[in-house]
Amino acid sequence: MPKITFIQPDGAEQTVEVVAGWSVMEGAVRSLVPGIDADCGGACACATCHVYVDPAWLAALPAKSEMEETMLDFAQTAAPNSRLSCQLRVTSDLDGLIVRVPIAQH
């Protein structure tokens, strides 16, 4: 299974295996990664699964949908490398992906 690394604001790292086809958010929830609230469960409706993608990985990710783009545009702590982890589908191409968890989702 592809491995994804989550880095907390305090620097703590957690590498978890995610079932291919699931989202990065689901992988986080499944492995009890703190800081990914995902209130809406992945419907791209709440913007509480925001992560910062390691710049080296940005190009490997599919483009943002217009919905994701606008949801992020309104997230208080969003940066150019921000993504909603519920919209990132895990494939073998993303094996090794590194993302950072923001201080707060709300």
Add this chain to the structure above:
Amino acid sequence: MSGQIVIVGAGQAGVQAVQSLRSEGFSGAITMIGDEAYPPYQRPPLSKAYLLGTFARERLFLKPAAFYREAGCDLILNARVDKIDRAAKTVSLQDGRTLAYDKLLLATGTRVRRLACPGAGLPGVQYLRDIADVDGLQDGFKSGIRLAIVGGGYIGLEVAAVGAKRGLDVTVFEAADRLMARAVSQPVSDFYAAEHTRSGVKLNLNTGVESFEGNNKIEAVVAGGTAHPADMVLVGIGVVPNDMLARESGLPCQDGIIVDRNAMTSDPSIFAAGDCTRHHGREGIEIRLECVQNAIDQAKHAALAMVGRAKIYSEVPWFWSDQYDLKLQIAGLARPPDRLVLRGDPASRKFAVFHLRDGVVAAVEAINAAPEYLTGRKLIADGAKVPPEKLADLSIPMKQMAQD
């Protein structure tokens, strides 16, 4: 803080309470009791991706098994609580067990409202509330099957959209004169009616169902005086709160367990959260909300109150519905006679309806329009006044709405 907390109901609110109790430092024992075979799971995908078959059952679960283990939450499934003894501070389970509590949380949710008309008990007349219901529906979800849907609300229309996508012959019967009448405004109802019609779904508004006909299985729906042949029926006419347990223990209930704005019932040891509750909303009006937002936020507030850090619950409610490629997002509660302001053209399949009450933004319904939804939610929370002509002006970006 220690002690014993018992949570009745293993759904979205229950699991949120477990999480919040631990993050607030509660160190006592937590027991959660659910009457289904499954640990807490998400219901929203049931009528959408899960029914469509693109979302495996495993993905429905809100938390992995490790969560309950690490949180020290004793999860009792397939169990039903029969009785609350408030004097003894215990709950009794149907299987004879008795559990003591210091604080009790009722997160019992709702059950479907059932039709009582002739033939309602025929095989093939189905409802949608839990995993088992959808698994049962899926068996018959085959191209060409005639699916009759009773009720043009969220559930009925989400199922209609999935059915149309899967090639079923779908007919909707709605007693009211428009779709989702309880949840959305007229322009949004009209828009969705056009979308469903365009996808081949037959809509019968102002048409209540009188009976079902068939020999040992559903064969026809009798509505508006006409028999409509059907192979399968899905009834989605709303839900009723599971407040019997509270009612029988003498707690005030009225279409829901009555709680204050700290999610506390009239008994200071008993709290309630989620769809099963009725509370004074942020506008001071009694409401019973059926949504993920309320389950999460009210459970958070119940947890805060249970650990002695009560905080007033006043979050803006939000809802969503997925039908076809349309994302409907709603924030706030509409209340006629709100002034409606349309932003964008429904024909573009991307628009929003704002509800102004005394000039203040009270609610927003956004269709494929995230900026309108997100800014709207903030404007509602802030009690902002925005001139209607400004809201309607597409040349002004939503981000500038809050500024004068």
